[in-house]
Amino acid sequence: MRQTTGTYGGRSAQERRAERRERFLQAGLEQFGDKPGFRAASVTALCEAAGLSTRQFYEEFRNLEEVLAQLHLLVNDWTEEAVLRALADTGGLAFEQRIAAVLRAYVTEATADPRRLRIAFVEIIGVSAELERQRLVRRSRWVALIVAEAEAAVGRGEAAPRDFRIAATAFIGAVNGLLHDWTAGQFEATLEQVVEELVALLLGAVRPPSARP
Known part of the structure; x- marks a missing residue:
């Protein structure tokens, strides 16, 4: 045409x-x-x-699925931009402070609009094999980001070296479930309480038992 x-x-x-x-x-x-x-x-x-x-x-657009796919990418892009800004702003901080700032940026952006959260965590699930591949590709980018930060912490002596991929993947799943239930009203908590729990969860995943407080 x-x-x-x-x-x-x-x-x-x-x-x-x-x-x-x-x-x-x-x-x-x-x-x-x-x-x-x-x-x-x-x-x-x-x-x-x-x-x-x-x-x-x-x-x-070819169909409604293509609209959903584009929205899913946009929602992830917006959240990723907020996280990258937080990373850029906290380059000189210790690992715990850096992680707290990054997770606060992620949670704030991801939950700023409940419609975005529903598209990213609910509506995208089980639509088609193509959208499932897209979801997993974007999920792998978040896993890669966490692994990169954990390995950087190893280089600074703030974490013990190991393969962080399993822990990062488990953490992403926990984040998605927590944010979904929180915004759905399954429990009451402030933004800071949610961030504190996620920081503790991530630190527990990437640090050996001897290094945990």
């Missing part, structure tokens, strides 16, 4: 298309991250929420 070129209303075709895509993604965030949820959503309802036509939808 040939794409429309030129300008209209002072905006190029590329700018108009980017705006439409953004409106579809925003509608997807609302539809998938709240009610009715991805499995009960429809292209028609999504288009109505975006204020656009089904023809415009299929110019941007």
Whole structure:
């Protein structure tokens, strides 16, 4: 299909298309991250929420799964950016302080919008083999980040050398479950309490028993 070129209303075709895509993604965030949820959503309802036509939808996406996939990547990107900023800001701190700052940034960003949390931890599960591969790839990036920080702590004498991949993978699973239950109201806790528990959990995973307080 040939794409429309030129300008209209002072905006190029590329700018108009980017705006439409953004409106579809925003509608997807609302539809998938709240009610009715991805499995009960429809292209028609999504288009109505975006204020656009089904023809415009299929110019941007193959199906609703592609919208969900894009939202999952965006949610992970936003959280990853917050974590990388925290890492950059805490380069000179001790491992415990650095980990606390990073986990606080992660938890704050991940739970800032319950719709993002639902898309990342609930709606993405079990949709298709393709989305499962995407989920595991992004999960592996978080595992790699934790392993890298643990190995850096080894280099500074703050942790004992070993293979941290199993511990990092287990920790990511614990984080996802904890944040899901916390935001779902399964227990009451402040942000600082959640961060403190995660810091203790991670330190316990990467440090040998003799180095734990």
